[in-house]
Amino acid sequence: MELLAFGKTGWGDELFYATLMTIAVSITAMLVGFFFALIFTPLKLSKYKTLNLVGNFYTTVIRGVPELLVIYLFFFGGSGAIMYVASIFGYYEYIEINAFITGSMAIGIISGAYSTEVFRGAIQSIDKGQFEAAKVLGINKFGQFYKIILPQMLRLAIPNLSNVWQITLKDTSLISVTGLVEIMRQSYIAAGSTRDPLFFYSFAAVLYLLLTYVSMKLINKLEVKYSRGY
Amino acid sequence: MDLDLMITSFPKLLGATIVTLKLLSASLFFGLFLGLFFAILRLNKNIFISKFAYGYSYIFRGTPLLVQIFIIYFGLGQIEYLRTTFLWVILKEPYWCAIIAFTLNTGAYTSEILRSAFQTIKPGIIEAGKSLGISNKIIFYKIQIPIAIRQSLPAYGNEIILMMKGTSLASTVTLMDLTGVAKYIISTTFKPIEVFIVAGGIYLFMTFIIHNVIKYLEKKYSFQQ
Numbered sequence: 001m002e003l004l005a006f007g008k009t010g011w012g013d014e015l016f017y018a019t020l021m022t023i024a025v026s027i028t029a030m031l032v033g034f035f036f037a038l039i040f041t042p043l044k045l046s047k048y049k050t051l052n053l054v055g056n057f058y059t060t061v062i063r064g065v066p067e068l069l070v071i072y073l074f075f076f077g078g079s080g081a082i083m084y085v086a087s088i089f090g091y092y093e094y095i096e097i098n099a100f101i102t103g104s105m106a107i108g109i110i111s112g113a114y115s116t117e118v119f120r121g122a123i124q125s126i127d128k129g130q131f132e133a134a135k136v137l138g139i140n141k142f143g144q145f146y147k148i149i150l151p152q153m154l155r156l157a158i159p160n161l162s163n164v165w166q167i168t169l170k171d172t173s174l175i176s177v178t179g180l181v182e183i184m185r186q187s188y189i190a191a192g193s194t195r196d197p198l199f200f201y202s203f204a205a206v207l208y209l210l211l212t213y214v215s216m217k218l219i220n221k222l223e224v225k226y227s228r229g230y
Numbered sequence: 231m232d233l234d235l236m237i238t239s240f241p242k243l244l245g246a247t248i249v250t251l252k253l254l255s256a257s258l259f260f261g262l263f264l265g266l267f268f269a270i271l272r273l274n275k276n277i278f279i280s281k282f283a284y285g286y287s288y289i290f291r292g293t294p295l296l297v298q299i300f301i302i303y304f305g306l307g308q309i310e311y312l313r314t315t316f317l318w319v320i321l322k323e324p325y326w327c328a329i330i331a332f333t334l335n336t337g338a339y340t341s342e343i344l345r346s347a348f349q350t351i352k353p354g355i356i357e358a359g360k361s362l363g364i365s366n367k368i369i370f371y372k373i374q375i376p377i378a379i380r381q382s383l384p385a386y387g388n389e390i391i392l393m394m395k396g397t398s399l400a401s402t403v404t405l406m407d408l409t410g411v412a413k414y415i416i417s418t419t420f421k422p423i424e425v426f427i428v429a430g431g432i433y434l435f436m437t438f439i440i441h442n443v444i445k446y447l448e449k450k451y452s453f454q455q
Contacts, residue, residue, distance in 0.1 A: 060434070061430065061434065063391075064391070064395075064430075064433060064434045064437035064438075065395070065430040065433045065434060066394075066395040066396075066397075066398030066409055066433060067395065067398070068398040068399060068401065068402075068409050069398060069409050069412060069426065069429060069430060069433070072409075072412070072413050072416055072422065072426075073422050073423070073426045076416050076417065076420065076422040077422035077423055077426070080420070080422070166292075170293070170294040170295075171294075173294035173296045173297060174294075174296060174399075176296070177402065184294070184296060184297065184300075187300075188300075191304065195308075196308070197300070197301075197304035197305045197308060198301065198304075198305035198306065198308045198309065201297055201300045201301040201304065201305050202301060202305065204297050205289070205293040205297045205298075205301065208292065208293045208294060208297060209288075209289065209292045209293055212292040212293075213292070
């Protein structure tokens with residue numbers, strides 16, 4: 001337990017902050033994912049074949065390629081892409097992007113592909129009559145979506161979104177390869193300097209289990225809230 | 231876009247694909263048996279045995295695969311006793327450590343898939359077998375297992391694809407699999423996009439093949455024949 005003491009003698013506070021970092025990256029990535037899902041779900045459900053193709057390309061490529069490869073693409077390619085854009089505007093200095101932003105973007109794009117599939121499935125399983133009834137009542141498109149489709153869709157999507165959350169949370173361990181100090185990276189540093197990898201990696205496993213357990217409990221509450229009346 | 235690099239790196243990446251496929255097939259093979267074993271334990275009437283199987287799948291599904299690999303590769307070597315046994319011959323090799331971690335991980339997911347497949351078998355089918363005087367053992371091997379395998383095909387197909395993507399983590403323990411070689415080429419040439427297209431293309435091709443094989447099997451063994 002001495003190894004986990006807070007302060008200068010142990011790794012307790014470092015691991016605590018690392019856990020907060022993991023949570024922060026997961027939430028940011030999830031939100032980035034929702035943003036992508038918001039763009040690509042309508043594309044996948046669109047009437048136009050070309051738009052369908054774009055949507056399908058995104059979800060197929062991201063779900064068929066390992067997460068680690070996507071992270072390497074962002075890690076090595078991210079600053080290059082930004083520098084290229086900057087060079088157009090006449091800025092030629094080296095630009096390094098923050099590891100947090102690179103990591104959250106990479107995990108967010110992966111998480112977005114899964115969220116897109118969840119939303120598509122949820123919208124498709126809503127009864128057609130709901131759309132028609134809303135139209136007949138003269139509700140505008142905005143109201144149709146926010147007041148009628150969205151609440152019903154959320155009820156169907158939440159159980160699957162909880163899976164996406166779990167995947168996202170576990171995927172954040174992979175951005176440790178970019179040097180962002182989250183649970184995995186901190187355990188790696190601690191294991192290296194104390195020569196006690198078994199203890200620190202096992203402790204990291206416990207932290208992840210704790211995070212998944214607590215988030216499951218919270219999501220179950222949401223599920224109950226959104227399934228009122230069923 | 232550097233086409234030359236894409237062409238020259240293609241054979242190197244293709245060679246590394248063999249390592250990926252070896253890791254994948256070995257862990258799926260052992261994982262299937264482990265999964266079946268734990269699925270049967272899960273359905274045991276003894277509450278301690280079923281809780282034990284549940285605990286196994288909960289821990290391995292609730293933690294990242296990267297942690298599992300690191301515990302096995304870096305962690306287990308720390309135990310002095312293990313270094314003296316014959317197990318050390320296996321555990322000092324990153325290749326076997328990766329396979330052990332992947333097997334344990336896919337075993338946990340497979341046990342959940344098979345468990346739910348066993349539970350969805352209609353009791354009428356088992357009762358029909360019993361009333362025909364077939365012994366419990368034969369009911370299990372000849373009736374329950376074939377039905378469960380058919381039921382779990384779609385979910386197991388997804389698991390194979392997830393595992394294929396999971397093998398990319400072998401590159402974190404010094405193995406030169408497809409992702410490992412891709413990372414090496416990226417870090418020496420600083421051309422991430424070109425390498426990503428080639429390596430990603432190979433992964434997508436494998437996904438495509440697995441997806442279609444599973445689809446074919448589903449059709450072949452569908453109930454409506």
